[in-house]
Amino acid sequence: MLSTAGQSTYRLLLRLKGTPGIVLGALVLSSLSVTVQTGIGFDPSYWLMWGAEITSGKLVTAHAWTSWKPLPMPFMVVFSLFGSAAPSLWMIVARAGTLVATALAFRITWRLILDMLPADPKQLRAQVPALLGGCVAAAGLLRLLLGWSMTGYSEGLAIALMLAGVECMLKGRHKPALFFYLAACLGRPEPLLAVMAYSVWLWRREPGLRKWMLGGPLLVLATWLIPEWIGSGDPFRAGKLGKVEHLHQTQPGDSNPLIVISGAFTALPAATAAFLPASLVAVIWAAKRGDRKPLLLSAIGIAWAVMVALQVAFAASQTTHPGVLRYMIPAQAFLLLVIGVGAGSGTFLIGRGLERIGLDPRVSAGALATIGVVGLTASMSVSILPKYEVMQDGQRVVWRATRQLDRAISRAGGPGTVRRCLPIANYPRWDATIAWKVGVTLRAFGRRGSPQDPLSRADFGRGTTFRLTGRLASGKNTPYSPAAVAPGATLASMAAPWYIFQRCSTKRHKKK
Structure with missing residues (x-):
């Protein structure tokens, strides 16, 4: 018999089965991932800055090169209380979100396959196809989200919330499904259209949820618009960012929605896209058997792709909000679930064919499992690992540049010295990081006043300029000429690749 301590541990492990165990495991793995050199991305650096501003009661979103996003902000506000550890804490959450999304993609696909196959779910002939199909969907989603999660974007967290809603919806648990969908809308506003359609379908089925069907979308819109209104005076500032020429991220051909829709498929990992024909067959097969869940997920994915394509096409023709194709990731997530179902169904049919020619069911299941493991391993080695x-x-x-930025500020006399020599010449990729480390808002950065952006070769008036040298700074190996960077200014400090130039009346600190 187990001891008292052993029984307590066993009960704890039982509680950690399922979703709690997935979340805990994801947090452990993502915590280990930040023990290596980690650098936060462009948009997350602004969220980090805004989190610190909210805790100090002075939110300023004006002049930012990205828009407000509600989903990461509760985390950023809390993490800002931990000082320099805030970026790593957020990276743990962002990467854990991707891992949870990957696990949910596996679990949803696995269950869909078991439900549709004409076999006992406990038998190997059903379990092996379900496991392989789940792995195909999970590996494809991990490949899509890997780059975004490694730099701290919130796509993985939003997809995890969305898939949690999908899982609850497929189980008939509509109340948590609605809440998960509303939470996913904090990452992107477009899902509100899907939530409204879902609410129309739920209206008569779940009258107790009507207050959330009506109030939920309004609350989500408020979290998008009110902070932006407070921070910039314009609740619709995000929609105007696309009018800035260098932020317009559409590509040739984006004005054609059909080209953009095709991009939702061509951008899928090649190893998973190969199962698209099988997924079409699986959807038809399941529908004929009375299982319309794969058909529903396919319809949602295609409808989402069409919506994003129209948005991108409008952006390309009207120069409004930029149509960034990462907005297609939710559509691709739905498609990957169906692709996984296709892979599992195809595996099942192959196994049944092997049995018909006289092969033992256990032998055929073992052969298919071996082929599947080898194929998935090869796919990861040529797709996920290089990425x-x-x-x-x-x-x-980025980690080295961020660490050296701290040293450069210290050698210039510290944040206080920089704050006494304002404004700071804007430097879009690093504005938010510099502001966070110096302890100022973006209002302290020069835009049209003095100093001008040193890259324009304009005269350097009063203020401070931060600049990097080398490829990270400009895409070229040639460093900046100090005379061109800040004419007439003094080099306040240097911590390669950073240079800080100042021209002001504050007392200079001796360079170390």
Whole structure:
């Protein structure tokens, strides 16, 4: 018999089965991932800055090169209380979100396959196809989200919330499904259209949820618009960012919605896209058997792709909000679930064919499992691992630049000295990080006043300029000429690759 301590541990492990265990495991793995050199991305650096501003009661979103996003902000506000650990804490959450999304994709696909196959779910002939199909969906989603999660974007967390809603919806648990969908809308506003359609379907079935069907979308819109209104005076500032020429991220052909829709499929990992024909057959097969869940997920994915395509096409023709194709990731997530179902169904049919020619069911299941494991391993080695290595190389560069920025500020006399020599010349990629480390808002950065952006070769008036040298700064190996960067200014400090130039009346600190 187990001891008292052993029984307590066993009961704890039982409680951690399922979703709690997935979340805990994801947090452990993501915590380990930040023990190596990690650098936060462009948009997350602004969220980090805004979190610190909210805790100090002075939110300023004006002049930011990205828009307000509600989903990460509760985390950022709390993490800002932990000082320099805030970026790592957020990276743990962002990466854990991707891992949870990957696990949910596996679990949803696995259950869909078991429900549709004409076999006992406990038998190997059903379990092996379900496991392989789940792995195909999970691996494809991990490949899509890997780059975003490694740099701290919230796509993984939003997809995890969305898939949690899908799982609850497929089980008939509509109340938590609605809440998960509303939470996912804090990452992107477009899902509100899907939530409204879902609410119309639920209206007569779940009258107790009507207050949330009506109030939930309004609350989500408020979290998007009110903070932006407070921070910039314009609740619709995000929609105007696309009018800035260099932020317009559409590509040639984006004005054609059909080209953009095709991109939702061509951008899928090649190893998973190969199962698209099988997924079409699986959807038809399941529908004929009375299981319309794969058909529903296919319809949602295609409808989402059409919605994003129209948004991108409008952006390309009207120069409004930029149509970034990462908005297609939710559509691709739905499609990957169906692709996983197709892979599992195809595996089942192959296994049944092997049995008909006289092969033992256990032998055929073992052969299919072996082929599947080898195929998935090869796919990861040629798709996921190279992507990880490329992203990790970039992480090391950003990590070193961020660490050296701290040293450069310290050698210039510290944040207080920089704050006495304002404004700071804007430097879009690093504005938010500099503001967070110096302890100012973006109002302290020069835009049209003095100093001008030094890259324009304009005269340097009063203020401070931060600049990087080398490829990270400009995409070229040639460093900036100090005379061109800040004419007439004094080099306040240097911590390669950072240079800080100042021209002001404050007392200079001796450079170390």
